[in-house]
Amino acid sequence: xxxxxxxxxxxxxxxxxxxxxxxxxxxxxVKARQESLTRWLEEAAPDIxxxxxxxxxxxQFPAEPIERLGYNVATHGQKGFNGVALLSKRPLEDxxxxxxxxxADEHARWIEATVSTETGxxxxxxxYLPNGNPIDTPKFPYKxxxxxxxxxxxxxxxxxxxxxxxxxxxxxxxEPIDARHPDRWVDDALFQPESRNxxxxxxxxGYIDAQRAVSAADGIYTFWDYQAGAWQKNNxxxxxxVMLSPVAADRLVxxxxxxxxxxxxxxxxxxxxxxxxxV
DNA sequence: ATGCCGTTTCGTAAACGA
Numbered sequence: 001x002x003x004x005x006x007x008x009x010x011x012x013x014x015x016x017x018x019x020x021x022x023x024x025x026x027x028x029x030v031k032a033r034q035e036s037l038t039r040w041l042e043e044a045a046p047d048i049x050x051x052x053x054x055x056x057x058x059x060q061f062p063a064e065p066i067e068r069l070g071y072n073v074a075t076h077g078q079k080g081f082n083g084v085a086l087l088s089k090r091p092l093e094d095x096x097x098x099x100x101x102x103x104a105d106e107h108a109r110w111i112e113a114t115v116s117t118e119t120g121x122x123x124x125x126x127x128y129l130p131n132g133n134p135i136d137t138p139k140f141p142y143k144x145x146x147x148x149x150x151x152x153x154x155x156x157x158x159x160x161x162x163x164x165x166x167x168x169x170x171x172x173x174x175e176p177i178d179a180r181h182p183d184r185w186v187d188d189a190l191f192q193p194e195s196r197n198x199x200x201x202x203x204x205x206g207y208i209d210a211q212r213a214v215s216a217a218d219g220i221y222t223f224w225d226y227q228a229g230a231w232q233k234n235n236x237x238x239x240x241x242v243m244l245s246p247v248a249a250d251r252l253v254x255x256x257x258x259x260x261x262x263x264x265x266x267x268x269x270x271x272x273x274x275x276x277x278x279v
Numbered sequence: 280a281t282g283c284c285g286t287t288t289c290g291t292a293a294a295c296g297a
């Protein structure tokens with residue numbers, strides 16, 4: 001009676017509701033990836049999607065084909081690069097953009113919204129953390145100050161009762177096991193102690209790395225460079241993360257990396273990460 | 280290794296990414 005055994009093994013804290021599935025995906029250009037995005041939305045059917053690097057202004061964002069699949073759309077774009085978006089089958093409420101702490105920062109890297117569920121509501125953030133390379137240029141201190149601003153916002157969000165989901169391209173390799181060849185990243189902004197320490201500070205605030213809550217395995221990657229046959233050699237890194245507040249982590253059911261999309265024609269260099277929450 | 284590849288832009292070379 002394997003099915004009965006599986007049902008009995010299900011932790012009792014989970015309900016019989018269908019979990020809410022929340023995804024993050026750096027699509028590296030929403031217009032270039034329009035077909036892939038539609039295909040993936042149809043096959044994966046996530047409830048909420050956090051997109052990064054849409055590389056599109058709000059007016060140019062191809063919302064219609066996405067809305068036709070039943071999604072509401074909120075974007076925070078800019079011309080040429082950066083840009084984040086939220087897609088949700090349920091309405092996106094109280095949408096806010098930008099990260100507090102630097103009025104002069106014009107980069108489109110942060111969008112928040114509340115989505116109501118059967119039992120309450122969740123606050124979801126789609127974030128695109130600065131790359132920071134090369135580290136001997138102003139780009140690296142910009143990354144670090146941006147992370148300090150993120151930590152302040154993350155802490156403020158914990159004061160609410162709602163489960164918080166901070167999902168996106170963090171451009172941080174948290175640990176050596178998150179890279180196929182960690183030695184090759186020692187001079188890179190993604191693997192600097194200052195970057196990793198700030199990511200750990202997010203954990204110390206109480207946020208849980210959803211992937212690490214379900215698996216301690218190495219070899220779990222979300223990005224493979226277009227160059228030098230990185231995908232063919234499985235030379236990957238794990239830099240796309242879903243960070244959950246304690247209340248959200250208590251409801252975590254599964255985490256899946258949709259690695260197969262990296263093998264599609266004209267792929268993004270990142271793949272989606274999908275978490276299921278019983279909320 | 281100032282390289283590799285891919286997207287975008289007042290474009291056909293340069294900026295940006297990781």
